[in-house]
Amino acid sequence: EEDTMSQAAADELQRRRVSFAVKIIERVVHLPKTPAGRHVSGQILRSGTSPAPNYGEARGAESRADFVHKLRIAVKAINETGIWLLIILEARMLPIVLVENLIKENRELASILGASIRTAQAKASRINK
Numbered sequence: 116e117e118d119t120m121s122q123a124a125a126d127e128l129q130r131r132r133v134s135f136a137v138k139i140i141e142r143v144v145h146l147p148k149t150p151a152g153r154h155v156s157g158q159i160l161r162s163g164t165s166p167a168p169n170y171g172e173a174r175g176a177e178s179r180a181d182f183v184h185k186l187r188i189a190v191k192a193i194n195e196t197g198i199w200l201l202i203i204l205e206a207r208m209l210p211i212v213l214v215e216n217l218i219k220e221n222r223e224l225a226s227i228l229g230a231s232i233r234t235a236q237a238k239a240s241r242i243n244k
Contacts, residue, residue: 132167139163159199165192
């Protein structure tokens with residue numbers, strides 16, 4: 116279901132998602148080893164690493180509806196990750212320099228995913244008319 120974007124653009128988006136997941140993994144080791152730090156670590160590790168494989172699943176979707184559904188799962192995870200990043204920032208669990216670029220990239224990836232969903236839905240509505 117990649118007719119909504121070129122293969123090269125989809126590959127680049129996948130690379131960015133994998134890179135984002137790796138950066139989350141790298142940051143988690145710096146979170147405090149307190150009960151709160153361990154809790155936040157587990158949550159952001161789960162939500163921050165799942166958009167990459169979810170996007171991979173969407174790329175192999177069996178239909179446009181399946182594609183949109185899988186992208187929506189990735190959007191939920193990326194939105195959750197954004198909240199955890201803000202919590203980390205507000206709670207001063209990591210220095211701002213370790214978090215600000217992740218927040219920026221998270222917002223960009225969320226925006227791109229949202230646009231992909233809107234494009235796929237618009238194509239579906241044109242086809243169904």
